[in-house]
Amino acid sequence: xxxxxxxxxxxxxxxxxxxxxxxxxxxxxxxxxxxxxxxxxxxxxxxxxxxxxxxxxxxxxxxxxxxxxxxxxxxxxxxxxxxxxxxxxxxxxxxxxxxxxxxxxxxxxxxxxxxxxxxxxxxxxxxxxxxxxxxxxxxxxxxxxxxxxxxxxxxxxxxxxxxxxxxxxxxxxxxxxxxxxxxxxxxxxxxxxx
Numbered sequence: 070x071x072x073x074x075x076x077x078x079x080x081x082x083x084x085x086x087x088x089x090x091x092x093x094x095x096x097x098x099x100x101x102x103x104x105x106x107x108x109x110x111x112x113x114x115x116x117x118x119x120x121x122x123x124x125x126x127x128x129x130x131x132x133x134x135x136x137x138x139x140x141x142x143x144x145x146x147x148x149x150x151x152x153x154x155x156x157x158x159x160x161x162x163x164x165x166x167x168x169x170x171x172x173x174x175x176x177x178x179x180x181x182x183x184x185x186x187x188x189x190x191x192x193x194x195x196x197x198x199x200x201x202x203x204x205x206x207x208x209x210x211x212x213x214x215x216x217x218x219x220x221x222x223x224x225x226x227x228x229x230x231x232x233x234x235x236x237x238x239x240x241x242x243x244x245x246x247x248x249x250x251x252x253x254x255x256x257x258x259x260x261x262x263x
Contacts, residue, residue, distance in 0.1 A: 071094065071095045071096055072093065072094060072158055072162075073090065073092050073093050073094070073095065073227075075090055075091065075092065075093070076090075077089060077090045077162075077229075077231070078090070078091075080220075080222070082211070082213075082218070082220055082236065082240065083213060083218055083239075084213065084235050084236075084238070084239035084240070085232070085234055085235055085236030085239055085240050086232075086233050086234040086236060087222070087230060087231065087232055087233075087236070088163070088230070088231040088233070089222065089224070089228065089229070089230050089231075090162065090228060090229045091225055091228050092225070092226075092227050092228065093162065093201070093227055093228055093229035094158075094201070094227040094229075095227055097203050097204075097226050097227045100151075100203060101203040101204055101226075101255060103151060104151070104172075104203065104255055104257075105174070105253075105255070107149060107151065108129045108131075108149065108152075108172060109129050109146075110127040110128065110129050110172075110174055111127065111128060111129070112124060112126075112127055112128070113128050113141060114141065115138075115140075115141060125179065125180050125181050125182075125246075126173050126174060126175050126176070126180040126181065126182065127173070127174040127176065127180075128171065128172060128173055128174070129171075129172040129174075130143040130146055130169075130170070130171055130172070131146045131147070131148050131149070131152055131169065131170050131172075132145055132146060132148075132168060132169025132170060132262060133145055133168040133169065133262075134168060134169065134191075134262040135262075136169055136171070136189075136191065136260075136262055137189065137191070138187075138189055143171075148170075152170060152257075155201060155257065156170065156259060159199045159201060159229065159259055162229060163197070163199050163229075163231050165197045165199065165231075165233070165261065166261055167199065167259035167260060167261050168260075168261055168262055169259070169260050169261070169262050170257055170258065170259050170260070171257075171258050171260070172255065172256070172257045172258070173255070173256045173258070174253070174254075174255050175205075175207065175244065175253065175254040175255075175256075176253050177250065177251060177253070178246060178247035178248055178249060178250030178251065179246050180246075181243070181244050181245055181246045182243045182244040183243050184210070184212060184241040184242065184243040185241055185242070185243060186237045186238070186240065186241045186242070187232075187237050187258075187260065188237040188238060191262050191263055192237070192260060192261070192262060192263070193261065193263050195233070195234055195235055195236075195237070195238070196237045196260060196261070197231065197232065197233045197260070197261065198231075198232045198233075198237070198258050198259070198260050199229060199230070199231045199232075199258070199259045199260075200224065200229070200230045200231075200232070200256050200257070200258045200259075201228075201229055201256065201257045201258075201259070202224040202225065202226065202227070202228050202229075202230070202254065202255070202256050203226060203227065203254070203255040203256075203257075204226055204252060204253045204254040204255055205226075205250060205251075205252030205253060205254045206223045206224060206225045206226065206254075207223065207224075207244050207247065207250060207254055208221050208222070208223045208244070208245070209221065209222050209223065209224060209230070209242055209243075209244060210242060210243055210244070210245065211240050211241070211242045212240065212241050212242075213239055213240055214239055214240070214241070215239075220240075224256075
């Protein structure tokens, strides 16, 4: 695994801030293969609008503390060595500490992520989420809660996107379904649970 020494692109949003490093990691094919075959992927459930749904993607969770979102509680889970390595690299690049990681594996274009914000109380006042992407690039949509401002970024294979400041309070983000996408994408989202 080779880490890029590129400086991040700063993306100033109204009421938010992103930092993006294209090709943060190179030689990602082996990493992606290892992540697919060594992490404990499962298809979970979420509670939305009073009903329980199967998540339209595979997930995995590793962390020092429990995490609850959409009425789903994820218990503490020990870190595999590879995730510990990746966490250390991301902490060094971002200047933030992380104690948990939620992974999402989009196996095809029908796998998606609804619009949401990572703003649960246990993530603190201004949650920082660092997202490492492997595989097929898919547009990540951002929508401001004011109903007007929108932004789209398409994280590429090996890229690092850091969402920080008040971003999670004012913006929601998600990945739409696509009939054109046939490739797979893995995103590892690192966060700090208080």
